[in-house]
Amino acid sequence: MKRFVGFVRKEFYHIFRDKRSLFILFGMPIAQILLFGFAITNEINNVNIAILDQSNDVTSKEIINKIASSKHFSIVDIIQKESSIESIFKKGKVKAVLQFENNFGSNLIKEKQATVQILTDATDPNMANTISSYMSSILKKYQQELNRNMNKDYQIVPQNRMVYNAELKSVYMFVPGVMTVILMLVSAMMTSISITREKEQGTMEILLVSPLKPFQVIIGKVFPYIFLSVINAIVIVLLGIFVFNVPVYGSLFLLGIESVLFIITSLALGILISTISATQQTAMMISLMGLMLPTILLSGFIFPISSMPLPLQVISNIIPAKWFIIIVKGIMLKGIGIGFIFKETTILVLMTLLFIGISVKKYKIRLE
């Protein structure tokens, strides 16, 4: 045990003294989550929109004023007829068009209900989604004010319509996705690099000649990464909850256990990579090309698996990240328990055992 502690301490020295490792470990998750969070999704400011007011009455004017005074939108065009909508979108001048139905104001008084159509350019799905929800909330706020002042029960019904890409993805998707990518990156790439570094420097030989058993060497090397990856997972979940208001409906404990499982799967992959690569460069290339790209592209993180061609759908099954994303999404967003993700968990466990098995075999061959 004392030897083990000494070994682990040495590993931490390596990690904390190598600026590159430190950056990948801690800079990357924070940078990525902020990048995905801010640059790619949420907060919108001064988005160009156009108005098509077919009613042109007091109420619609008031709503337009509200929108004009919001910092989120700037009205750059007022169009007169429905046929101009398509051309204005095609020109790319605006991201959204707000269309008031005929007799909007009088409908609201007579029928107690009037419709506004929010048309959004969904070539950027996250943007479109955000625009609709911001717009809807402005409308809703106006409706509440109106009802309070007049003591009535009017309803402004926003109708969302996506132009160009009707199928929208959840904005919450990025937290499970980034978490998966980061855990995979830190665990697999960092371990494979740190093991091959020992090989390259010749220190692995020294360790093998020492009374330490090979499995002690490997466990000693991966242990710090389990620890650091768990911290990373916690940081990502906390950022998700407190910065981006991503809900966690399910059990945090279960999420933790599943994350540790995925970390171990990734570490096993990292060990496997280190047994087949002789240098740090090779290990890094294999990790990036063989793990990172499939994890980002084929796991369902960015591109929905259901809309992939069949061969890719089949391949996606061997990507551990695919199963972990299903698990994390399920726990965080749907609040499901272990019963619903039993299959995915089992698959990850089996994959882990397989990777460890192959590594042990390769390791033995190499020693001979």
Add this chain to the structure above:
Amino acid sequence: MKDKNVIQVEDLSKMFGDFAAVNSISFHVKAGEIFGFLGANGAGKTTAMKMLIGISSPTSGKATVAGFDVYKEAEFIKKNIGYMSQKFALYDDLTVKENITFFGGIYGLSKKQIDQKRCELVDELGLQEVTNSLVGSLPLGWKQKLAFSVSLLHDPKIVFLDEPTGGVDPITRRQFWEMIYKAAHNGTTIFVTTHYMDEAEYCDRVSIMVNGKIEALDTPKKLKEQYKTDTMNDVFLKLARG
């Protein structure tokens, strides 16, 4: 203790497929001896050495190191030997002190023992100024001397040196050999491979491997007489050329 064989090798072979990297070699090394293990690149030195230090298992033959069998008791062998490889093998990103603590630790020394050893070692090598510097910042010669001292931390019976002086200047090589003599004088057996034939002259006995076999084994003096030359270099050339 003198005259007792600490390494005993009989008909030891290592096959890679049909190729015999080590072809039925036999020799013994006495306690406290400096044993030079010479041979051209690819002659099988490293393979033979790997079998003796317990990280490669032989195809056939018998061998004991420090009284333990290389097939069954590799774990005990590892506790009783020190090893320093041709590639420099301390951690560049750890300080001198941390390297010593780490390597002392994996050989199971107590904190007290490590502290004591470290003080001795630092005094001996004159490293007081740099105990808290990263090893990577030290000159190569210092690193190599430090690596040798670290391989002796746990007082091994035998220390295996795989081309320990590769790439260092003649003065440092000289100092390095003084350290080897001192360790041998204290009773440690030295098993050393080298490319430098002048270093072969410093050994008590040398063996010369050619194509997986030991072609000559004796004291440098007798070998020179036997091959009628003035230097070990010529002995080596005669043998290696066949």
